Amino acid sequence: xxxxxxxxxxxxxxxxxxxxxxxxxxxxxxxxxxxxxxxxxxxxxxxxxxxxxxxxxxxxxxxxxxxxxxxxxxxxxxxxxxxxxxxxxxxxxxxxxxxxxxxxxxxxxxxxxxxxxxxxxxxxxxxxxxxxxxxxxxxxxxxxxxxxxxxxxxxxxxxxxxxxxxxxxxxxxxxxxxxxxxxxxxxxxxxxxxxxxxxxxxxxxxxxxxxxxxxxxxxxxxxxxxxxxxxxxxxxxxxxxxxxxxxxxxxxxxxxxxxxxxxxxxxxxxxxxxxxxxxxxxxxxxxxxxxxxxxxxxxxxxxxxxxxxxxxxxxxxxxxxxxxxxxxxxxxxxxxxx
Amino acid sequence: xxxxxxxxxxxxxxxxxxxxxxxxxxxxxxxxxxxxxxxxxxxxxxxxxxxxxxxxxxxxxxxxxxxxxxxxxxxxxxxxxxxxxxxxxxxxxxxxxxxxxxxxxxxxxxxxxxxxxxxxxxxxxxxxxxxxxxxxxxx
Numbered sequence: 001x002x003x004x005x006x007x008x009x010x011x012x013x014x015x016x017x018x019x020x021x022x023x024x025x026x027x028x029x030x031x032x033x034x035x036x037x038x039x040x041x042x043x044x045x046x047x048x049x050x051x052x053x054x055x056x057x058x059x060x061x062x063x064x065x066x067x068x069x070x071x072x073x074x075x076x077x078x079x080x081x082x083x084x085x086x087x088x089x090x091x092x093x094x095x096x097x098x099x100x101x102x103x104x105x106x107x108x109x110x111x112x113x114x115x116x117x118x119x120x121x122x123x124x125x126x127x128x129x130x131x132x133x134x135x136x137x138x139x140x141x142x143x144x145x146x147x148x149x150x151x152x153x154x155x156x157x158x159x160x161x162x163x164x165x166x167x168x169x170x171x172x173x174x175x176x177x178x179x180x181x182x183x184x185x186x187x188x189x190x191x192x193x194x195x196x197x198x199x200x201x202x203x204x205x206x207x208x209x210x211x212x213x214x215x216x217x218x219x220x221x222x223x224x225x226x227x228x229x230x231x232x233x234x235x236x237x238x239x240x241x242x243x244x245x246x247x248x249x250x251x252x253x254x255x256x257x258x259x260x261x262x263x264x265x266x267x268x269x270x271x272x273x274x275x276x277x278x279x280x281x282x283x284x285x286x287x288x289x290x291x292x293x294x295x296x297x298x299x300x301x302x303x304x305x306x307x308x309x310x311x312x313x314x315x316x317x318x319x320x321x322x323x324x325x326x327x328x329x330x331x332x333x334x335x336x337x338x
Numbered sequence: 339x340x341x342x343x344x345x346x347x348x349x350x351x352x353x354x355x356x357x358x359x360x361x362x363x364x365x366x367x368x369x370x371x372x373x374x375x376x377x378x379x380x381x382x383x384x385x386x387x388x389x390x391x392x393x394x395x396x397x398x399x400x401x402x403x404x405x406x407x408x409x410x411x412x413x414x415x416x417x418x419x420x421x422x423x424x425x426x427x428x429x430x431x432x433x434x435x436x437x438x439x440x441x442x443x444x445x446x447x448x449x450x451x452x453x454x455x456x457x458x459x460x461x462x463x464x465x466x467x468x469x470x471x472x473x474x475x476x477x
Contacts, residue, residue, distance in 0.1 A: 291424055
């Protein structure tokens with residue numbers, strides 16, 4: 001089998017996703033048998049100019065959000081050259097933590113030192129996800145994507161016709177629809193998300209009893225009961241609005257889910273879902289007490305859309321197609337009305 | 339340029355507020371015509387998703403109206419609506435939706451005047467605020 005040509009690129013992010021590609025335990029040795037890394041600035045010191053060399057790339061793993069003009073340029077070039085483009089990790093797929101900046105009004109880009117050196121790439125007004133810039137074939141969520149998924153996607157995309165044992169390992173970790181295509185040796189449908197379909201609660205082993213809490217708790221203040229649902233214990237666990245696939249890694253260890261897999265398939269807006277779920281656990285029927293409990297919550301938008309603000313927050317989506325009366329808005333000076 | 343006419347989505351509970359809205363019409367009370375009524379069986383079934391979706395798709399205001407506490411046809415549906423409203427209002431505000439754009443009101447079947455008053459008031463307030471555009475967050 002001829003080795004596939006693979007590229008890895010990091011836009012704005014923390015590089016944990018690139019480390020995740022290497023963090024696949026001893027399997028990293030066998031990577032060499034079926035993947036040839038052509039372009040990887042982090043490891044090989046490749047430069048963007050290297051992409052001008054002739055020859056295609058089979059699979060590109062793009063990590064990080066698009067927040068500078070340089071990121072955008074790299075995304076376009078890599079899309080042009082690659083047969084398969086994968087948005088790898090929460091930042092590339094949904095905007096991730098850098099995307100939180102979209103919750104604020106755009107500020108002027110920093111200009112570097114006074115004499116203008118080093119020259120910094122211009123900042124975009126809004127942080128975008130990879131898919132908002134170029135068409136993306138597959139999405140791998142997670143911050144960073146867990147080991148087993150990283151290995152799985154490597155096998156299903158990179159060593160497509162590899163050993164049967166490898167394929168069945170990959171298939172056992174994927175939703176049925178994607179697994180079926182992986183097993184039959186064809187690529188999964190374009191746009192597939194390599195993760196589960198339900199919410200994290202489906203794979204979380206904790207017991208749900210009565211859902212009531214009298215006040216918000218924080219993880220550093222209490223020792224959570226190891227068997228009971230974390231939300232019931234007053235912790236802001238976002239498992240019920242988040243896509244499963246991680247196998248409940250965080251909740252299993254006693255940490256509330258932070259939502260790095262994005263919203264579960266059938267949810268319209270993760271923030272609204274969380275508001276509904278959390279409010280229903282308030283243990284009172286008095287308006288004043290509800291108000292008191294609600295006051296303890298700070299930065300709801302930053303919490304509920306922690307990894308997904310640019311892609312999945314319904315109220316942050318650009319309204320162009322949705323709003324016919326746009327000219328009215330511009331005539332009013334295009335000002336932001338509260 | 340056309341003068342701005344706010345679009346207000348109203349979720350009216352079948353047993354109280356919808357009847358009040360109906361009565362307001364029958365009694366020929368003067369009302370602003372900016373509302374788009376959605377009849378729901380209980381204010382308790384108005385999921386925060388509905389409210390967010392209304393705003394995301396171009397509504398300028400959302401009114402949720404139900405029976406007075408204690409009068410709910412389903413015993414405590416309106417308390418559920420009330421419980422959600424605090425966090426929802428907070429989330430909306432963080433996402434750049436002014437608090438005047440979302441209202442939760444108790445309007446009994448016998449209060450058509452209150453219905454007309456709330457609708458007129460809200461329509462004026464939102465007219466003063468101007469159109470809401472999703473994707474625009476305050477500092």
